[in-house]
Amino acid sequence: MGAEGIQSWFNDAVRLEKSGQSDEAKRLYEKIIQEDSGFYLAYQNLGVIYAKENDHVKATQFFSQAVKIHPDFKNCYNIAVSFFRLKELEKSIHFLKQALKFEKKFVLAHLLLAQIYQINENDEKTEVYLTNVVKIDPNHKTALGGLAMFYYERNRYPESLKMLERYLLLYPGNSQLRLIQSDILAKQGNYKASATLLTEMATHDSGFVSFNQTLEKAWGEEDTLAQESLHRIQGNAKKKLKEFKAKLELSRENPEEFSPPDPQEAMDLSLLYLFNGNPEKAMQYLVFAQKMKENTET
Structure with missing residues (x-):
């Protein structure tokens, strides 16, 4: 033929x-x-x-x-x-790098490489490929969200906050990332800005009180990197909150051995309650953290 x-x-x-x-x-x-x-x-x-x-x-x-x-x-x-x-990751890496030899600005290849290196716990290369995407497209939603969470999980708060601000300016309405933004503000000692943001969310954002229910809806399939980070944070939050509640139970039997949380611990507890859909408790610990900080500064 x-x-x-x-x-x-x-x-x-x-x-x-x-x-x-x-x-x-x-x-x-x-x-x-x-x-x-x-x-x-x-x-x-x-x-x-x-x-x-x-x-x-x-x-x-x-x-x-x-x-x-x-x-x-x-x-x-x-x-x-x-x-x-x-799950043949090395073969995937090989062909992704081949793809980039043909088209060095092929965003999807950079993103998938970042995802694979995150799975392999290679922080350096994860950051490199996410940063590459932002260089190619400064407003890329997935890369901005992925970098924001990458920096947050590694306690690189100024860099995370910068990416969060860029992300939320371009793509407002993501309640999960606004919670992270509030937490970073508090960790940097800006309790007033953190409390203001949380109060605004509690008043106007329905997703604020139902984190577990809205987690899946808040992200598209392309936002895998940031979503996986939030799943890890949510899992850790549940574990830590369970440990804190157990500590409270023990304190009722031996109150002399129980010490109240310091400002940073209180702020951490605030975020734990947020991630578990309890804004009232979250605000209580945020106010407690702010008061403790003010007392130490006077």
Whole structure:
């Protein structure tokens, strides 16, 4: 069959794929490959279909053929994503770096590399690739949120606050990141600004009182880096709050052994209660922290 016939089959397969007739499209793509083993677009589209069906083993097989025939940033990225889904992270890293050789400003490759290096607990490279995205696109939502949480989890509060301010200016309404912003303000000793922000949220933001319920809704799929950080923080908050409540129970039996929290501990407790959907308790400990700080300064 000539090139025109192969192209006609390919066009038909694409139409079938777009109309949701994936099985028919796959059969026609495979027929194209039998006629012309060098027609890389058929391999590429078969890989995409299997990836959508979550069959990443087959997807990598077809993407691999597409890369051999026509190595470009798109095919390298496709196979990298499937290897990532299969948790074959080193292979994913290899192809992502290949993709960046073809297109050094390919944002999706930088983001996925940052995510993989975060999984591998490689802080240096996680920061490098997130920063690369911000250099390419200073207003990139995912990178700004990811860097804000990256810095926060490592107690790099000035850098985290800077990223949070940029994020919330461009993408207002994220109650979870506003809670983090409030916590950082308090950790820096700016209790008044922290209390003002929390009071405003408690009054106007319905998500403020239902953190657990709104966590998933607050983020899109592309915000994986920041969302995973918040899941870790939420998990730690539950654990620490459970420990504090146990300590309170013991204090009723031995009150002489119980010491009240210092300002920073009180601020931490405030955030714990926020993450567990109890704004009243949160405000009590925030006010307590502010008063304790004022007493130590007089």
